[in-house]
Amino acid sequence: MIKCASVCTHEIDDIEAAIEEIKKQLDEKITLLDNTVGIIMCHPEFIFSGALEQICENLPFETAGVTTSSQAINGVASELILTIFIMTSDDAQFKVGVTDGYDNGINASIKSAYEKASEGISEQPKLALIFPTISTNYSGDDYVGAWQDFIPDVPLFGTLAMDDTPNFEESKTLCNGAGYQPAMSFVLCYGNINPRFFIGTVPEDNVLPYKGEVTNSNGHLVREINNVNTYKFFESIGFENNGKSAVNYLFLPFAISQKKRDDYDGIPVIRVLSSFSEDGTAMFHGNVDEGSTFALLKCDPDDVIAITKEKIKLVNELPDVNGVLVFSCIVRRIVSMRENSLLELETVRDEIDPGFPFMMGYAGGEICPTLVRGGTPTNRYHNYSLVILVI
Numbered sequence: 001m002i003k004c005a006s007v008c009t010h011e012i013d014d015i016e017a018a019i020e021e022i023k024k025q026l027d028e029k030i031t032l033l034d035n036t037v038g039i040i041m042c043h044p045e046f047i048f049s050g051a052l053e054q055i056c057e058n059l060p061f062e063t064a065g066v067t068t069s070s071q072a073i074n075g076v077a078s079e080l081i082l083t084i085f086i087m088t089s090d091d092a093q094f095k096v097g098v099t100d101g102y103d104n105g106i107n108a109s110i111k112s113a114y115e116k117a118s119e120g121i122s123e124q125p126k127l128a129l130i131f132p133t134i135s136t137n138y139s140g141d142d143y144v145g146a147w148q149d150f151i152p153d154v155p156l157f158g159t160l161a162m163d164d165t166p167n168f169e170e171s172k173t174l175c176n177g178a179g180y181q182p183a184m185s186f187v188l189c190y191g192n193i194n195p196r197f198f199i200g201t202v203p204e205d206n207v208l209p210y211k212g213e214v215t216n217s218n219g220h221l222v223r224e225i226n227n228v229n230t231y232k233f234f235e236s237i238g239f240e241n242n243g244k245s246a247v248n249y250l251f252l253p254f255a256i257s258q259k260k261r262d263d264y265d266g267i268p269v270i271r272v273l274s275s276f277s278e279d280g281t282a283m284f285h286g287n288v289d290e291g292s293t294f295a296l297l298k299c300d301p302d303d304v305i306a307i308t309k310e311k312i313k314l315v316n317e318l319p320d321v322n323g324v325l326v327f328s329c330i331v332r333r334i335v336s337m338r339e340n341s342l343l344e345l346e347t348v349r350d351e352i353d354p355g356f357p358f359m360m361g362y363a364g365g366e367i368c369p370t371l372v373r374g375g376t377p378t379n380r381y382h383n384y385s386l387v388i389l390v391i
Contacts (some may be wrong), residue, residue, distance in 0.1 A: 001085050001089060001090075001091065002089045002092050002192070002193060002320065002322050002323070003030060003031075003033065003087075003107075003160045003322060004030075004086060004087050004088075004193055004322050004323025004357040004391060005025075005026070005030035005085075005086045005357050006024070006029075006073035006074055006075075006083060006323075006357045006358060006359045007022055007025035007026055007029065007073070007083070007084050008071070008078075008083040008084070008348055009021045009022055009055070009072050009074055009081075009082050009114075009210070010078065010081050011051065011079070011082060011198065012043075012045050012046055012049045012051055013051075014053045014188055014197070015049070015054045015055070016053055017055075018051050018082070019054060019055055019058045022055055022058075022059070022084070023058070023078070023113070023161050024088070024352060025386075027298050028237050029246055030086055030088060031161065031356075032061070032088045032089075033088045033089055033090045034062065034086065034090045034092070035088065035089050035092060035093050035094055036060070036086060036088040036089075036091070036094070037061055037062055037063070037064070037086075037087055037088075037094035037096060037187055037264040038059060038061055038062070038063040038065075038082050038084045038085065038086050038087075038195060039063070039064065039065050039084065039085040039087070039129065039187065039325065039359065039371065040052075040056070040063040040064065040065035040082070040083070040085075040174055041065050041067070041068050041082070041130040041174075041359065041361040041366075042068070042070050042081070042082035042288075043067065043068070043069065043079065043080050043081065043082070043163070043164075043258050044067045044068060044086070044163050044171070044172070044179075045080060045172040045282070046154075047067070047096060047172065047179045050284045051082070051178040051286050052082065052174070052179070053178065054071040054177075055082065055155040055177070056176055056177030059287060060273055061086070061088075062094075062137070062175075062176055063096070063174065063176055063177070063315075064082065064096045064097075064098070064131060064173075064174060064175050064176075064185040064186060064187050065130070065173075065185065066131045066133075066160070066161035066162070066171070066172070066173055066174055066185075066361075066364075067161050067162065067163050067165070067170065067172050067174065067179065067362040068161070068162055068363070069162065069164040069330065069361050069362050070333075070341065070342060070361070070362055070376060071083045071345070071359065071360060071362075072342075072346070072348060072349045072359070072360040072361075073085075073355065073357075073358065073359050073360075074349070074352075074357060074358060075349065077342050077345035077346045077348075077349045078342070079164075079179050079341070083289040083324060083356070083361070084107060084359075085105040085323065085358075085359035087189075087323065088116075088391065089191070089192065089288055090190040091191050091195075092190065092191035092192050092193050092329070093115045093121075093123070093189075093190040094187055094188065094189055094190075094250075095118055095125075095187070095190070096117065096175065096176065096185070096186070096187055097114065097116060097117030097175075097186050098173065098175035098180060098182070098183065098184065098185040098186070098187070099112075099113040099180075099183045099184045099185075099238050100112075100184055100282055100359055101183055101184075102135075102137075102258050103140070105147045106138055106142060106143065106184075107146045107149060107325060107334060107376065108146075109145045109184075110143075110147060110184060111146075111149070111150055113184075113186070114147075114150070114186075114188070114301075115349060117186070117188055118188055120286070121190065122300065123174075123190060124152070124153065124154055125151070125154055125156065125188040125189055125190050125335065126155075126189055126190060126193045126195070127154065127155050127188075127189040127192070127193055127252070128147065128154050128156050128157075128158075128186060128187070128188055128189070129153070129157055129158050129186060129187040129189065129325075129389075130143065130147065130156055130157070130158035130184060130185075130186045130367060131138050131158050131159060131160075131161065131173045131174070131175065131177070131184060131185045132158070132160050132161070132183075132184040132286075133160065133161045133167055133171060133172060133173050133180070133181045133182045133184065134161065134168050134171060134364045134365070135161050135163065135182050135234070136283070138285050139219055139220035139284070139285065139286050139287065139381070140160060140286050140365040140367065140381035140382075140383075141219070141286050141287035141381045142206040142287075142309070143184065143195060143276045143367070143381070144217065144367060144380070144381050147379075148379060149153065151289060152376075153375065153377070154194055154203065154370070154377070155197070155332050155369050155375050155377040155379065156374060156379045157197065157325070157368050157369070157387070157389045158186075158328040158366075158367075159203055159334050159361065159363035159365065159366055159367065159387075160363060160364035160365035160366075160367075161173050161364055162330050162362060162363065162364030163179075166269060167229075167276075168364060171364065173185045184364055192250055193391065194320070195370070195389055195390070195391065196318065196389070197368050197369050197387070197388065197389060197390070197391040198311045198314060198315065198367065198386075198387070198388040198390070199230040199240075199309065199310060199311075199368055199370060199382065199385055199386065200311045200385060200388075200390075201270055201307070201382075201385050201386075201388035202270070202297055202299075202303060202304075202384070203306075203307070205298075206297055206299075206300065206303055207255045207296075207297060207298075207370070208296045208297065208298060209293050209295070210386055210390065211293045211294060211295045212225045212226050212233065212293065212294055213225065213226055213291065213292070213293050213294075214288055214289070214290055214292045214293075214294065215290065216225045216290065217287075217288050217289065217292075218247050218292050220275075220283060220284045220286055220287050221281050221282070221283055221284075221285050222279075222281065222282045222283075222284060222288050223281050224357045226384070229279075229281055230276070230279040230281060231276050231280030231281075231282070232280060233385045234276075234282075248307070252272065252273045252296075252335075253270050253271070253272050253273075253274075253299065253331055253335070253383060253384035254257070254270070254271050254273065254294045254295065254296060254297065255269075255281055255294060255296075255297055255299045256269045256270070256271045256288055256292050256294050257269075257292060257293045257297050259314075268380060269294055269380065269382065270329075270384040270385055271284045271285070271288055271294070272284065272285045272286075272298070272331055272382045272383040279352070285365055285383050286365065286381050286382075286383055289380075299335040301334035301339075301341075301343070302316035303311070304332050304344065305343065305344065305347055306370040306385055307386065308328075308343075308344055308347050308348060308351075309347060311345075311386060311388055312351045312352050312388075314352070315352065315353075315354075315356070315388060315390055316351075316352065316353045318346060318390060320327055321353070321356050321390055321391075322350060322357075322391045323356065323357045323358065323390075324352065324356050324357070324358040324388060324390050325352065325358070325359055325360075325388070325389040326348055326357075326359070326360035326361075326386065326387070326388050326389075326391070327344065327360070327361060327362075327366050327386075327387050328345075328346075328361075328363060328366075328385075328386045328387075329361065329362070329363050329364075329365070329366055329382070329383055329384045329385055329386070330362040330363060330364060331383065331384050332344060332384060332385075332386070333362060335384075337347040344386075345360055345362075348360050363387075364385060365381060365382070366381070366382040366383070366386075367380070367381055368380065368381070368382060368386040368387035368388075368389070369370065369383075
């Protein structure tokens, strides 16, 4: 059995006060068992001030996680905050690792870090929590694929690092008090653990009727839609005009139906448009297969919150809940909740069963299985989604 707790501090500059606040909450909320790990999220200011490093040095367990812009735990939803989700157990085991950059490519770097972290353990993990940084060279699908090359039967859950700068330039993956970019930290979970997953995207009514087919793509780079240069295609539907954006397409979400995939599970994949290159190629935050069809999404804050409430209600109805991790795409906030940037965080804080320790943060991309059939997960990378892990 895994016991969980969540703690936080707003103290960025008074580091001693931050350490004492975290220690006090740990003493009040949880008794640590034989094996413990912390999932940590914080605003980048905690790195710059030195608070993250000092807090982690004073913890009796290892930590891994990411930077983010806003978070929530039981009773709290805030910006400029550091939160830790603690998992502790006598019959589960946790191993923390981090890649040393991607000099040899992500596949070799991830496998090397995995082998180092799992040294001496013969069994595969029951769950891998992964925390990559955003990269123009690799998509979230590339990270998922790299893990699946050597542990294809292990559920993957996680978030890409982000922050509140325009291009996420201060975002980092976190491991034991240090921040890394580009890199990926992770937690391997072994033993008695029963992960359950939920995903929330948008109602079907929010998928607008216009659709195009991707006719030339490579990974997250889309060169042609309907056999037309992607940039010119967007010009033809009014997104671009004489080299100027007619709309703010940055972070614009699309519903992608990847029906030609052998493992297609019927769930539309959401992809966010990031930028155009000089030759008119569009860069998305995740892979878009040739043959995929896409449609624009209507981004309505009421619908976003309704989906969030629906998924939290399902969590509240589950038996044997020890803790809950929640990640929500930052685009859901940027596009749908401009008037109250904390609305979804506050909704989860207020709607979740108060007896369930939880932590939630905004994500630069979400990683979560869509299905787990016969013990084998269908791991997916998502955009514009809410993903939930129940321990």
